[in-house]
Amino acid sequence: MTKLFATRFALVATMLMLVTPAISAQQADEAPPPSKPGKPINNGDVLSGELNAMKVRDAKNGKRVATYQITSEPRRLPPPNGLCNLETGPETFQLVTASDAQAAQLKSFVGKEISVKVDEVACASDPGQMSEAVITKWSIIRKQ
Template sequence: MTKLFATRLALAATMLLLVSPAIAAQQDNEAPPAPKPGKLINTGEVLSGELNAMKVRDVKNAGKRIAMYQITSEPRRLPAPNGLCNLETGPETFQLVPSGDAQAAQLKTFAGKEISVKVDEIACASDPGQMSEAVITKWSLIKKQ
């Protein structure tokens, strides 16, 4: 009887050793949790990040090369109706549209540096030529103290 018990115990231990890697592999294959949406950014709030300058071709002006500026920041949600701009976490790149030559010159001096802007008007990118996920059309630069 002891010999029968020992045989069954050895068989059970062998089966357990064969099954445990399969159980561990199944647990590793579980999908990681979905990323949480970024914090909501409303009109009048401050957006901070690194300012990037790029030269792009203007489709409206016979292919003339123009400067485009964008802020790379943490993911942010936009107010309704824009929401997350068809992204899981919200946009991370925000195109700054200068309202004139003065704002363009102001941005040029801060290229590659950390800046903060007060957002007055923001929307998801909709034109095919836009390189950012969201566009800030009205903004003002915040001076660091």
């Protein structure tokens, strides 16, 4: 009986010695790097990222409206917006379309990398906004 106990104890001890370094290594990998605020974006700067399309309901009449969003690296906005109450700044930017022509222009770029010149940007403030920041005036930059 003692020999069986000693054998099982040795087996458990060996397993613990093999598993413990793997667990501690996994925990070290999961620790996120210290977050730094993103680089600033000002009016006139270029923002690049993947364009996504979302369907949202208009608050006024309940119709579905196409909404476009750029996912980019974190960026700081000019004062007084700053980091939009985030540690690193916003990563998602909603593009507000002023006309059907702008909406049609964006529709052809969905799922692709695009660059836009930012003319006016602010933190999201309305409950219906799906992004962390909103670009109200912009223009697409054509690649040369």
